[in-house]
Amino acid sequence: MYIVFEGIDGAGKSTQINLLKEWLEANGFRVETLIEPTDSEVGKLIREILQRPDATSDRVQKTLGLLFAADRMFIMDKLEDKSKIFISDRSFISSLAYQEPAEWIEVLNRYAKKPDLLILLDLDVKKSVARTSGGDTFENEEFLTGVKENYLNLAENYEHQIIDANNGVNKVSSDIKKAVAPYLGICPDCIL
Ligand code: TYD
Numbered sequence: 001m002y003i004v005f006e007g008i009d010g011a012g013k014s015t016q017i018n019l020l021k022e023w024l025e026a027n028g029f030r031v032e033t034l035i036e037p038t039d040s041e042v043g044k045l046i047r048e049i050l051q052r053p054d055a056t057s058d059r060v061q062k063t064l065g066l067l068f069a070a071d072r073m074f075i076m077d078k079l080e081d082k083s084k085i086f087i088s089d090r091s092f093i094s095s096l097a098y099q100e101p102a103e104w105i106e107v108l109n110r111y112a113k114k115p116d117l118l119i120l121l122d123l124d125v126k127k128s129v130a131r132t133s134g135g136d137t138f139e140n141e142e143f144l145t146g147v148k149e150n151y152l153n154l155a156e157n158y159e160h161q162i163i164d165a166n167n168g169v170n171k172v173s174s175d176i177k178k179a180v181a182p183y184l185g186i187c188p189d190c191i192l
Contacts, residue, residue: 002079002113003180004091006151007121008144010131011165012172013089016121019173020180021087027186029085034075036090042071055137065099068092069108079113085184091115093158097150098138117183118158119176120151121165 003020005013014035021031037043046067054060072092079086092109099105123131125144132139138147155162161179165172181187 001085001116001183003085003087003117003119004093004115005087005089005119005121006091006093006097007165008123008125008128008148008151009136009139010128011121011123012169013121015169016119016172016176017087017089019169020176023173023177024085024180024184027184029184030083031085031087032078034078034086034088036075036088036094037068037071038074040071040074042067042074046071050136050138053137056140056143061099065095065105065108068095068099069105069112072109072112076111076113088115093118093151093154096154097147115158117180118155118160119179120155120160120162121172122148122152122162123165127166 005017007013017033021033024031037046046064049055049060049064049067052060055064069092075088092105092112093115095105095109096102125141125148128144129139129141138144152162161176163172163175163179167175
């Protein structure tokens, strides 16, 4: 199973992925986590480009769209392993939310695997800006307002669960467990 976490910057994806992983392992599942951008050569280049002051400009966004698509091809083979649950911090759905135009991004990501379950951590933009260090150029209010809206529209195209990420870590974590449990046949009473 391929579970993808998405959300605007600061939504708490990495914390929640780790908590979900621990819980699934306690329930006897084999779990592997993935992160995009990856730690490949392309992923490293992406992280450098994200620091540029003009990262939201059209030209740099197009470059990033190409690089993100290339970077994620490195992890696609792994996902064929049916013995594990893969939980990924971002996917091609990030590219659809952050880059444009959508038709072009879709073509670039033709070979990217669709998630079996999309967990969208929905956070208020003001909270996002307050939580992030502002180090990446994407972490600004106007840009993220558009990204948040894109996510809510995109979610409709996939099997998805929208989680209110404005709550505390424990509440968000238990909401995620409740959302994931039915897909894995875990009994509701087993949710800690
Ligand atoms: P993120 O996981 O939020 O990194 P950090 O650890 O710095 O919080 O991802 C880095 C940024 O890359 C984030 O602003 C979202 C952006 N991004 C895209 O714009 N398109 C993509 O396809 C992906 C995977 C990420």
